[in-house]
Amino acid sequence: MSAPDLEAARAAIEPYRAILAHAELELELAGRGEVQALSALSKRWEVLIRELPDKPPAAAAALLQRANLIHERTRVELLRLREDLLSEISTTSRARRTAEGYAGQLPRRPRLDRTA
Numbered sequence: 001m002s003a004p005d006l007e008a009a010r011a012a013i014e015p016y017r018a019i020l021a022h023a024e025l026e027l028e029l030a031g032r033g034e035v036q037a038l039s040a041l042s043k044r045w046e047v048l049i050r051e052l053p054d055k056p057p058a059a060a061a062a063l064l065q066r067a068n069l070i071h072e073r074t075r076v077e078l079l080r081l082r083e084d085l086l087s088e089i090s091t092t093s094r095a096r097r098t099a100e101g102y103a104g105q106l107p108r109r110p111r112l113d114r115t116a
Helices: 003-032 035-040 042-050 058-103
Strands: none
Touching: 003 035, 003 042, 003 058, 035 042
8 A cells, every 4th residue: 555545544534533532532521420521522523423424434443333332331321320310319309308307396486586
């Protein structure tokens, strides 16, 4: 393969390297629970895929497979975060109901301090 052909092949898979790097960043952010930062990346994703050809070059197959695996791991991380949040909400709601139950047993105090 000539030098220009080699350079063209490298250039052809560069967008797929960017997709892989993007997938790795998404996984990192999801793993740290940085949902807002992760959400902000959606526009970047649109830019990355906008100009891709319908059929990727054969040399991009390994990059795409790895990006797909990382994407699946990100999905699992997001599911874990969701479950953690739902559990936290449930615990908070239960604690609030418990506190309200105890508060109902306390004598009512006037809201206005008339001693001042």
